[in-house]
Amino acid sequence: MRLTLALFAAALGLAACKTEPPAAPPTETPAPAPTTTGTPIPVAAATIPPEAPCLPDRYADFAPAAYRTPAHVVVFIDRSSTATDTSTAGPYGQALIDEIAGPMLANGSTMDLYLIHSNTTGKAQHARAAVTAQAPTLAPGDGDLAKKQACDAANVAFVQSVVAAKQTAQTFLRDANTSVAENADQSDVWGALEVVSEIAAADAPGADLRVVMLTDAMHCTSARCLENTPPGSKAQAESWGREDAARARASLSLDDAVIGRGTYRIVPGEFANKPGFGNLKYYWQAFLGAFGVPESKVSFN
Numbered sequence: 001m002r003l004t005l006a007l008f009a010a011a012l013g014l015a016a017c018k019t020e021p022p023a024a025p026p027t028e029t030p031a032p033a034p035t036t037t038g039t040p041i042p043v044a045a046a047t048i049p050p051e052a053p054c055l056p057d058r059y060a061d062f063a064p065a066a067y068r069t070p071a072h073v074v075v076f077i078d079r080s081s082t083a084t085d086t087s088t089a090g091p092y093g094q095a096l097i098d099e100i101a102g103p104m105l106a107n108g109s110t111m112d113l114y115l116i117h118s119n120t121t122g123k124a125q126h127a128r129a130a131v132t133a134q135a136p137t138l139a140p141g142d143g144d145l146a147k148k149q150a151c152d153a154a155n156v157a158f159v160q161s162v163v164a165a166k167q168t169a170q171t172f173l174r175d176a177n178t179s180v181a182e183n184a185d186q187s188d189v190w191g192a193l194e195v196v197s198e199i200a201a202a203d204a205p206g207a208d209l210r211v212v213m214l215t216d217a218m219h220c221t222s223a224r225c226l227e228n229t230p231p232g233s234k235a236q237a238e239s240w241g242r243e244d245a246a247r248a249r250a251s252l253s254l255d256d257a258v259i260g261r262g263t264y265r266i267v268p269g270e271f272a273n274k275p276g277f278g279n280l281k282y283y284w285q286a287f288l289g290a291f292g293v294p295e296s297k298v299s300f301n
Contacts, residue, residue, distance in 0.1 A: 230276025
């Protein structure tokens, strides 16, 4: 069992349980740094109760994950003809690992994956991954051996769920290369907010909502095509962003309260070098700002 757990741990850089006896836990345990070569994502510290059966000196990743606030990560992969990048080793694939090895290291975290194309709101393609980090419940009188066995089993389930989440996300990304080619003529990025409004409305109170868009960010429909006519300046980008937010609100079913509590990460990858991309950051900051999202919660990386 130890060898199997070590292999699972190595697959995503998670720590397997150690062999040292447990020591008294600190009041707060900082989250482990994401074990990737991508963009480090801050993860909240976890307050571990003194009576916790599995302690961080032995279960470095599992112990804090059992008590950290869960994340709901909603991923949109651009399937339009101008932004397809489905390499699991490229920027899009790395962004998925950043999320799984960072914010999703919490019990009850989920990742929903969808495609961006001309019918984004249709949600025709969907995959879901989840992370389990359930602290075991011990009976009165359980000794050290029973505690160790219960924590070892919970740690194995945790690592397996993280690895399964990684596999689900990578499979969806690979399959995106051959999916819904008939819808690849446009990029309805606005429609992603309708999907978020619908599926994140039932999130548990306090859940960390993260929206990750793997896209060139060039929304292109009949209402606005940033691919054909990108904004020529920061001022124009901000003006269009506010105008288009009003258009989106009029044509889509959007929930400002749900959209406004999210953190948005737009990952253009190699498409950041496309002509006209430079001012899109200001467009999306203004667009999302109209729904109550502060600039500090909108990133391009």
